[in-house]
Amino acid sequence: MSSTDSRGLVLDEKLLFELTDPGRVGYSLPAPDVPQTVPRSELLRAEIADFPELSEVDVVRHYTRLSTWNYGVDSGFYPLGSCTMKYNPKVNEQAARLPGFAELHPHTPDHLSQGALQLMYELQQDLAEISGFPAITLQPAAGAQGEFAGMLMIRAWHEAKGQKRHKVMIPDTAHGTNPASASLCGYDVVPVASDGVLSKAAVAAVMDDDVAALMVTNPNTLGLFESDIREICELVHAKGGLVYCDGANLNALMGISRPGDIGIDVMHFNLHKTFSTPHGGGGPGSGPVGVVEKLQPFMPVPVVVKTGELFRLDYALPQSVGRVKGFAGHFSILVRAYAYILAMGGEGLKRATELAVLNANYVRARLEGTYDLPYKQRSLHEVVFSETALANDCHTLDVAKRLIDYGYHPPTIYFPLVVKGALMIEPTETESKQTLDEFCDALLAIAEEAKTDPDLLKQAPVRARVKRLDEATAARKPKLRWTKD
Amino acid sequence: MRYLPHTDVDVQQMLETIGVEKLDELFSGIPESCRLQAPLNLPAAKSESEMMALLGVLAAQNAKVSEWDSFLGGGAYNHFIPAVVDHLVSRSEFYTAYTPYQPEISQGTLQAVFEFQTMICQLTGMDVANASMYDGASACAEAVLLALRTGRKRSRVLLSQALHPQYRETVATYCRYLDVELEEIPAVESGLTDQKQLAQLLDERVAAVVVGYPNYFGQVEDLAAFAETTHAAGARLIAAVTEPLSLALFKSPGELGADVVVGEGQSFGIPLSYGGPGIGFFAVKQKDMRALPGRLVGETIDQDGKRGFVLTLATREQHIRREKATSNICSNQGMCTLMVAIYLALHGKQGLRKLAELNYAKAAYAKQQIALLDGFELVFGGEHFNEFVIRCSEPVAGLLQRMEQQGILSGIALAQDYPKLKNCLLLCVTEQNSREQIDRLVTALAGGEL
Numbered sequence: 001m002s003s004t005d006s007r008g009l010v011l012d013e014k015l016l017f018e019l020t021d022p023g024r025v026g027y028s029l030p031a032p033d034v035p036q037t038v039p040r041s042e043l044l045r046a047e048i049a050d051f052p053e054l055s056e057v058d059v060v061r062h063y064t065r066l067s068t069w070n071y072g073v074d075s076g077f078y079p080l081g082s083c084t085m086k087y088n089p090k091v092n093e094q095a096a097r098l099p100g101f102a103e104l105h106p107h108t109p110d111h112l113s114q115g116a117l118q119l120m121y122e123l124q125q126d127l128a129e130i131s132g133f134p135a136i137t138l139q140p141a142a143g144a145q146g147e148f149a150g151m152l153m154i155r156a157w158h159e160a161k162g163q164k165r166h167k168v169m170i171p172d173t174a175h176g177t178n179p180a181s182a183s184l185c186g187y188d189v190v191p192v193a194s195d196g197v198l199s200k201a202a203v204a205a206v207m208d209d210d211v212a213a214l215m216v217t218n219p220n221t222l223g224l225f226e227s228d229i230r231e232i233c234e235l236v237h238a239k240g241g242l243v244y245c246d247g248a249n250l251n252a253l254m255g256i257s258r259p260g261d262i263g264i265d266v267m268h269f270n271l272h273k274t275f276s277t278p279h280g281g282g283g284p285g286s287g288p289v290g291v292v293e294k295l296q297p298f299m300p301v302p303v304v305v306k307t308g309e310l311f312r313l314d315y316a317l318p319q320s321v322g323r324v325k326g327f328a329g330h331f332s333i334l335v336r337a338y339a340y341i342l343a344m345g346g347e348g349l350k351r352a353t354e355l356a357v358l359n360a361n362y363v364r365a366r367l368e369g370t371y372d373l374p375y376k377q378r379s380l381h382e383v384v385f386s387e388t389a390l391a392n393d394c395h396t397l398d399v400a401k402r403l404i405d406y407g408y409h410p411p412t413i414y415f416p417l418v419v420k421g422a423l424m425i426e427p428t429e430t431e432s433k434q435t436l437d438e439f440c441d442a443l444l445a446i447a448e449e450a451k452t453d454p455d456l457l458k459q460a461p462v463r464a465r466v467k468r469l470d471e472a473t474a475a476r477k478p479k480l481r482w483t484k485d
Numbered sequence: 486m487r488y489l490p491h492t493d494v495d496v497q498q499m500l501e502t503i504g505v506e507k508l509d510e511l512f513s514g515i516p517e518s519c520r521l522q523a524p525l526n527l528p529a530a531k532s533e534s535e536m537m538a539l540l541g542v543l544a545a546q547n548a549k550v551s552e553w554d555s556f557l558g559g560g561a562y563n564h565f566i567p568a569v570v571d572h573l574v575s576r577s578e579f580y581t582a583y584t585p586y587q588p589e590i591s592q593g594t595l596q597a598v599f600e601f602q603t604m605i606c607q608l609t610g611m612d613v614a615n616a617s618m619y620d621g622a623s624a625c626a627e628a629v630l631l632a633l634r635t636g637r638k639r640s641r642v643l644l645s646q647a648l649h650p651q652y653r654e655t656v657a658t659y660c661r662y663l664d665v666e667l668e669e670i671p672a673v674e675s676g677l678t679d680q681k682q683l684a685q686l687l688d689e690r691v692a693a694v695v696v697g698y699p700n701y702f703g704q705v706e707d708l709a710a711f712a713e714t715t716h717a718a719g720a721r722l723i724a725a726v727t728e729p730l731s732l733a734l735f736k737s738p739g740e741l742g743a744d745v746v747v748g749e750g751q752s753f754g755i756p757l758s759y760g761g762p763g764i765g766f767f768a769v770k771q772k773d774m775r776a777l778p779g780r781l782v783g784e785t786i787d788q789d790g791k792r793g794f795v796l797t798l799a800t801r802e803q804h805i806r807r808e809k810a811t812s813n814i815c816s817n818q819g820m821c822t823l824m825v826a827i828y829l830a831l832h833g834k835q836g837l838r839k840l841a842e843l844n845y846a847k848a849a850y851a852k853q854q855i856a857l858l859d860g861f862e863l864v865f866g867g868e869h870f871n872e873f874v875i876r877c878s879e880p881v882a883g884l885l886q887r888m889e890q891q892g893i894l895s896g897i898a899l900a901q902d903y904p905k906l907k908n909c910l911l912l913c914v915t916e917q918n919s920r921e922q923i924d925r926l927v928t929a930l931a932g933g934e935l
């Protein structure tokens with residue numbers, strides 16, 4: 001590959017290791033001001049073979065060019081269902097970089113970290129108000145770790161009561177992280193069939209005194225509110241179980257309904273979804289967990305408490321499940337979420353929810369009839385179509401790839417599993433009617449293309465940096481790192 | 486509201502298309518009994534300037550390392566971050582994207598992660614590294630789970646007492662309900678994990694031995710010896726690295742025989758940010774490739790034969806395998822992965838080594854100067870990287886307070902985690918500590934006024 005492979009502004013770029021020119025440097029270090037000493041020679045390593053050697057200019061150009069091959073929320077509409085790809089406010093990036101936050105060492109004594117601790121304490125209170133749970137831990141690093149922490153608390157609570165329960169019920173529409181998290185806590189997973197929403201009967205059929213908990217997502221991954229949730233919670237509670245809620249879809253509920261008020265016992269938040277912190281190309285997320293009072297003694301340590309006028313990290317929870325990661329949480333992500341809540345205010349958060357639901361229903365109204373809608377109940381923040389109405393053996397994957405040629409990030413595809421060839425669209429509230437209209441026009445045009453010229457779908461994308469990639473070979477003969485030669 | 490683009494006219498037209506009259510009707514699927522009856526009790530929206538003023542007040546109440554003489558380490562390290570790092574990670578094509586599920590429009594993230602995986606392999610001396618974990622502590626716990634999964638019904642895990650206390654606690658949390666016996670290998674006597682005790686503890690039920698490299702006391706363990714005894718018992722050796730800069734100076738864990746190398750990458754260009762987010766790295770030998778947790782990026786070609794990158798080996802993961810997955814992890818530390826990769830690319834082969842040597846020399850100088858003081862002694866005699874432990878003849882709480890009054894964060898008191906190390910402090914010295922700062926520390930410890 002050479003730079004002449006670039007065409008116009010579709011820049012080509014080698015790997016760091018291929019760009020390397022021995023002797024080039026991109027760093028500057030302070031002059032040594034202490035005597036030079038080295039460890040015993042038998043402990044020393046040889047130079048790091050084939051490690052990059054580049055100038056600062058090389059590095060800047062490399063990553064700038066790579067960035068042009070990426071599509072983010074700032075590039076355009078990103079309706080990835082279940083991921084809540086809302087706009088990431090720029091000022092929040094600035095807030096997280098304030099030197100008083102970014103340059104604070106985690107071992108700094110509490111009395112010299114009061115600003116950070118106050119921010120965390122107030123964020124705990126804000127999340128408590130939004131969710132209806134009296135106690136919040138900010139420690140979990142992401143939603144999946146929040147699930148793990150929540151399920152640990154559930155098991156600890158049962159064990160403290162001297163109960164050994166072995167099963168956790170999980171509906172078939174759940175994210176894969178739910179069963180994986182339950183399994184990490186030593187539970188056997190019992191799937192529960194749902195028909196769009198979970199029925200009391202389906203839960204009652206499985207619920208017994210060996211079931212520790214029900215894990216639900218509400219609204220669920222079809223974008224539907226679990227309308228029997230109150231009764232289902234009562235049913236589970238009556239048999240001594242607890243109810244966990246995956247809060248991935250909280251963007252549909254702010255100011256409208258609080259999980260803590262309707263019988264849920266534990267819920268994690270995804271700050272990178274509902275509270276606008278950047279998805280970062282895959283992370284870092286942040287997954288605080290809210291719990292009802294009886295689970296509070298089991299929360300991971302540390303938690304932030306206020307004693308008199310002093311905020312401090314509290315480790316003195318004798319029944320705690322322990323820590324799930326180092327230090328107190330993804331602090332700089334917490335700063336961004338706190339800034340978002342300040343900017344929105346209570347009314348603004350409710351408005352965000354209303355408009356997110358409006359946007360999803362608008363997309364639904366414009367596409368229903370052309371695309372098959374398997375579940376017809378009222379949608380909340382997202383809508384899920386199936387591939388069954390597509391002509392000429394075109395599939396969801398083809399639609400997704402063709403959307404790339406139209407300049408959009410595709411929706412989530414093939415999830416949830418209960419919908420054949422699911423196309424899961426979550427527009428979020430930060431998209432305008434104009435954007436949604438253009439997107440719907442594109443999807444309508446693609447459905448038409450499937451009838452008239454299906455190759456346009458099957459060969460797509462043709463306007464991206466690469467065409468469809470050979471994923472089968474990638475998995476069969478994995479090449480997971482660069483090596484010389 | 487500035488983040489919400491809808492005009493009243495838009496809302497009205499959209500409601501008409503949907504076929505309802507009011508926004509509230511869209512929520513008809515939520516039973517009345519589940520509806521919140523009052524507005525959220527949160528403050529009114531703040532303007533951007535009001536919000537930043539408020540956050541500025543909070544930020545100002547924290548002791549930042551640029552204004553204090555900080556000798557704090559213990560799993561989070563104060564290293565200089567070149568301007569290039571933040572500039573490039575602020576390209577929002579990177580940070581406003583998500584997991585690269587659609588590779589054709591995610592090649593930037595994918596190639597950057599492929600390069601990250603390669604550099605982690607080169608540093609650790611391992612064959613395969615994943616696209617990152619949450620942090621060092623949780624990566625360490627996941628490494629223990631890998632050893633238990635692949636260890637054919639072995640159920641004991643031996644943790645060095647000198648492994649970072651938070652790593653040990655996190656391992657304990659992850660193993661809490663998994664029928665695993667966790668035991669400690671003593672290390673407090675010499676500051677190094679006790680080889681003889683390890684040999685006695687090992688048996689055919691041990692799945693893994695976990696050792697810090699360097700360990701929590703900053704000491705460089707004899708990993709090759711641990712590898713030999715551990716392998717003789719058929720167990721896996723997990724090396725946990727809290728300060729990865731040390732890997733540019735000391736022999737790599739892979740070279741010394743470790744089976745799994747995990748650690749914290751915060752040292753490489755990630756702000757301290759009160760402890761998070763950092764980044765966990767996770768590397769194994771070829772034989773364990775399919776047992777890895779987390780995302781992996783692999784190289785392939787497109788329909789025209791052009792090189793490209795994709796997420797691969799997904800059948801290990803929760804979205805396919807559900808309860809039988811290798812882990813429940815779904816995200817990686819994307820943005821932090823990029824910070825680390827850019828930092829490593831900038832420093833390169835030469836810079837990283839020189840920086841590591843500078844850290845070593847600064848710590849050696851501080852150690853030597855403090856050892857000369859009356860009332861202070863070095864607790865351990867082994868080789869260090871940029872951290873070491875001193876014992877003070879005065880009560881450590883008072884000392885820390887006295888030092889704070891002179892603008893010095895002089896270290897981490899160890900007695901809470903190690904009762905035998907009463908009045909002992911863990912100190913860290915990096916390239917950010919000038920000789921002048923070190924000399925001030927020494928003067929202040931000796932009781933002098935600055």
